[in-house]
Amino acid sequence: MELEQRTRELREQLNYHIYRYNVLSDPIITDAEYDRLYHELRQLEEEHPELITLDSPTQRAGSDLSEDFPKIQHPVSVLSLANAFSVEDLRSWEERNQRLLPADTDLDYVLEPKLDGLTVVITYENGILTKAATRGNGEVGDDVTANIKTVRTIPLRIPVHRDKGPAPERVSVRGEVLFFKKDFEALNQRQEAEGLPLYVNARNTASGTLKQKDSRITASRPLSAFIYDVLDSVGLKLDTQQEMLDFLQDMGFHIPPQSNYYPTLSDIIQQLPTRESLRDSLDYEIDGLVIKVNNLHLANELGVVGKDPRGAIAYKFPAQEASTKLIGVTVNIGRTGKITPTAQLEPVFISGVTVVNASLHNYDLIASLDIRLGDTVIVKRSGDVIPYVIGPVTGSRTGSETPITPPEFCPFSGDPIIQPEGAVDYYCPNPRCPERVFRKVEFFVSRGAMDIEGMGPQTVKTLIEKGIITDEGDIFYLTPEPLLELEKFAQKKVDNLLASIEAAKHRPLAQLITSLGIDGVGGTIAELLASEFQSIDELISTSEAVKQAAVAFRNAASPLIEAAENPGANQLLADTQRNIERLRNPLIELVPRYRDGQEIGSRLQRLLKSLEAYGALDELVAPLQAMIRAAQPLIRIEGLGPILVHNIVDWFADDFNQGIIAKMKQAGVNMEAEARTLSSNKLEGMTFVLTGTLPSMTREEASALIENHGGKVTGSVSKKTSYVLVGDSPGSKATKAAQLGVPTISENDLKAMVGV
DNA sequence: CACCCTCGAGTTCC
DNA sequence: CTCGAGGGTG
Numbered sequence: 001m002e003l004e005q006r007t008r009e010l011r012e013q014l015n016y017h018i019y020r021y022n023v024l025s026d027p028i029i030t031d032a033e034y035d036r037l038y039h040e041l042r043q044l045e046e047e048h049p050e051l052i053t054l055d056s057p058t059q060r061a062g063s064d065l066s067e068d069f070p071k072i073q074h075p076v077s078v079l080s081l082a083n084a085f086s087v088e089d090l091r092s093w094e095e096r097n098q099r100l101l102p103a104d105t106d107l108d109y110v111l112e113p114k115l116d117g118l119t120v121v122i123t124y125e126n127g128i129l130t131k132a133a134t135r136g137n138g139e140v141g142d143d144v145t146a147n148i149k150t151v152r153t154i155p156l157r158i159p160v161h162r163d164k165g166p167a168p169e170r171v172s173v174r175g176e177v178l179f180f181k182k183d184f185e186a187l188n189q190r191q192e193a194e195g196l197p198l199y200v201n202a203r204n205t206a207s208g209t210l211k212q213k214d215s216r217i218t219a220s221r222p223l224s225a226f227i228y229d230v231l232d233s234v235g236l237k238l239d240t241q242q243e244m245l246d247f248l249q250d251m252g253f254h255i256p257p258q259s260n261y262y263p264t265l266s267d268i269i270q271q272l273p274t275r276e277s278l279r280d281s282l283d284y285e286i287d288g289l290v291i292k293v294n295n296l297h298l299a300n301e302l303g304v305v306g307k308d309p310r311g312a313i314a315y316k317f318p319a320q321e322a323s324t325k326l327i328g329v330t331v332n333i334g335r336t337g338k339i340t341p342t343a344q345l346e347p348v349f350i351s352g353v354t355v356v357n358a359s360l361h362n363y364d365l366i367a368s369l370d371i372r373l374g375d376t377v378i379v380k381r382s383g384d385v386i387p388y389v390i391g392p393v394t395g396s397r398t399g400s401e402t403p404i405t406p407p408e409f410c411p412f413s414g415d416p417i418i419q420p421e422g423a424v425d426y427y428c429p430n431p432r433c434p435e436r437v438f439r440k441v442e443f444f445v446s447r448g449a450m451d452i453e454g455m456g457p458q459t460v461k462t463l464i465e466k467g468i469i470t471d472e473g474d475i476f477y478l479t480p481e482p483l484l485e486l487e488k489f490a491q492k493k494v495d496n497l498l499a500s501i502e503a504a505k506h507r508p509l510a511q512l513i514t515s516l517g518i519d520g521v522g523g524t525i526a527e528l529l530a531s532e533f534q535s536i537d538e539l540i541s542t543s544e545a546v547k548q549a550a551v552a553f554r555n556a557a558s559p560l561i562e563a564a565e566n567p568g569a570n571q572l573l574a575d576t577q578r579n580i581e582r583l584r585n586p587l588i589e590l591v592p593r594y595r596d597g598q599e600i601g602s603r604l605q606r607l608l609k610s611l612e613a614y615g616a617l618d619e620l621v622a623p624l625q626a627m628i629r630a631a632q633p634l635i636r637i638e639g640l641g642p643i644l645v646h647n648i649v650d651w652f653a654d655d656f657n658q659g660i661i662a663k664m665k666q667a668g669v670n671m672e673a674e675a676r677t678l679s680s681n682k683l684e685g686m687t688f689v690l691t692g693t694l695p696s697m698t699r700e701e702a703s704a705l706i707e708n709h710g711g712k713v714t715g716s717v718s719k720k721t722s723y724v725l726v727g728d729s730p731g732s733k734a735t736k737a738a739q740l741g742v743p744t745i746s747e748n749d750l751k752a753m754v755g756v
Numbered sequence: 757c758a759c760c761c762t763c764g765a766g767t768t769c770c
Numbered sequence: 771c772t773c774g775a776g777g778g779t780g
């Protein structure tokens with residue numbers, strides 16, 4: 001029958017996984033999945049005791065023994081815990097306990113985090129750490145004394161503070177060895193720096209670390225430990241769980257944070273949601289909570305079922321990690337052309353949802369984790385909801401897995417994929433790539449951009465596919481007729497959409513700039529541009545001028561470039577080869593050196609010097625200066641560096657983009673900066689520079705205040721600067737102000753000037 | 757040149 | 771939310 005079949009399956013699976021875990025140290029499923037299988041078997045067996053067989057994993061305690069270590073006999077059995085997966089499970093646990101105890105016995109509890117680490121038993125004799133062992137099979141464990149002694153949070157002698165003593169004659173404590181999240185990350189950074197494979201799972205790594213033969217390796221890794229239980233002792237009397245924790249803390253052990261007393265189970269149940277929501281903010285991994293009967297005598301009276309004491313139970317959180325198969329990798333192209341690989345997974349249920357897709361971030365990461373197509377991979381879904389692949393389970397490889405490489409050609413436009421010099425990511429270089437165009441329009445209408453409601457990705461896709469629009473400019477020419485033809489578009493929906501488009505014509509200039517999707521220009525940079533330029537037209541004319549000046553400069557430099565490329569180029573030219581490269585894209589290389597007035601930066605000086613040696617200086621200086629002058633409106637903006645200036649100029653000087661702008665302008669889309677209503681013009685004609693942290697306002701607020709009164713805020717001090725507003729721990733600008741004799745003022749001075 | 761900070765871009769599921 | 775890149779500063 002079916003049930004019998006299922007229990008057999010579960011038994012076989014579990015036994016195999018136990019073998020993988022304990023003998024091979026190479027588990028192919030996560031602990032959480034193991035727990036699920038185990039729980040299912042346990043439940044079936046409880047309902048149908050006739051199905052229990054001798055080889056059932058429920059009939060023995062798990063074991064982490066390996067052959068390579070001497071063994072230590074535990075003073076008493078190291079028990080595990082029964083699991084609860086719901087509030088009902090907890091309630092029935094308490095009911096059963098109440099039945100076993102004399103009527104009207106009051107039960108109170110201690111709630112502790114269930115740490116996701118490795119159980120160890122440590123024995124102290126007369127206060128000195130003498131033995132440490134892994135849990136093993138619960139009776140006998142591996143002797144890891146030398147390794148445990150390297151864990152800094154475990155005292156070698158107790159009590160740590162002498163006035164808390166004396167230590168009992170003998171005490172064996174139980175605790176959990178683990179990596180703090182930040183330590184585990186640091187360890188992985190070290191691995192990466194050394195070109196070694198990354199560790200996927202903190203718990204398995206902690207286990208491997210503790211079982212190192214060479215304790216120097218253990219010492220080099222930042223393990224930590226929490227101690228939460230006194231297993232056995234001579235010369236110590238404890239009545240409650242709480243006293244036990246207090247005792248451990250007094251002795252100088254780190255006890256699990258947030259281990260608290262609650263008078264009733266209901267109090268604990270109330271805590272569960274809070275505790276679960278805090279899970280991701282903790283510095284260490286926990287996979288649930290442990291609830292213990294506080295009264296140790298009662299707990300003892302309750303006894304043990306199988307290997308689980310009745311006096312405590314583990315409340316397990318839904319799994320955040322699961323393993324599944326990587327069945328494919330799809331290529332995603334963003335509006336900038338950036339390619340991101342996405343994992344296609346066999347559906348897997350993690351913390352409440354079924355996951356089929358997960359980001360793989362980039363191909364570098366895939367390579368460093370050595371993820372291959374067909375691999376069993378571990379997928380994690382943290383509190384932030386977004387699932388990602390944390391690594392492959394190399395133990396379950398069959399050999400048929402294939403490496404994952406970036407595509408050679410864009411799957412949407414067929415263009416060869418490029419990887420810019422030194423970049424991690426790959427790109428489709430074609431701005432007219434259909435996927436990129438779609439993504440661009442999708443971005444254009446999205447919230448934060450032009451915010452056109454009723455135009456989701458699917459609608460955008462359909463409109464483009466039907467040829468109703470070809471770029472974002474066409475949106476403003478939409479008419480009801482073709483829309484009504486579309487599926488699921490009735491009069492009402494069309495009306496709403498058109499109204500929303502109409503509203504989008506009146507967005508502030510900054511929002512329009514953001515929507516254009518210029519590489520590197522988001523909301524913040526768009527604000528900067530909008531406050532410096534009165535309109536899109538000004539941006540275009542500046543960009544055109546810069547572009548022309550840059551072309552003129554390159555033309556002037558081209559004889560030099562050609563000469564340098566000539567195989568017969570002389571030595572002098574070869575020396576200036578690198579500088580010649582800079583001539584190709586003068587904007588990126590030279591422009592930012594000019595922000596502080598007319599001074600020539602050192603890099604430029606070097607270039608000019610080498611050009612002078614070649615006798616080419618004269619004809620280059622004028623075009624260079626012309627270019628700098630043309631670009632001034634952009635480069636004087638603090639926050640814009642060479643790359644952004646380049647991106648902005650390129651975008652606005654582009655014919656195609658200008659076409660889109662023209663289309664939108666024609667349709668009545670706002671292209672002007674909103675007339676700012678000034679509070680006063682007390683600061684008219686003055687230029688301010690801010691430096692340091694102001695006592696009561698942010699830099700933005702101060703800037704706004706200045707601009708509201710007709711003043712200007714710039715990024716750098718020059719002779720033209722009227723005042724330098726100096727806050728706390730000012731930078732070099734204060735010094736510069738002193739050098740140039742520019743007066744400095746405080747926030748209060750400013751407030752006085754505008755009369756606030 | 758190395759470091760720190762901020763901004764932008766991309767991402768999943770319901 | 772996370773990562774990478776750009777910009778600024780010491």
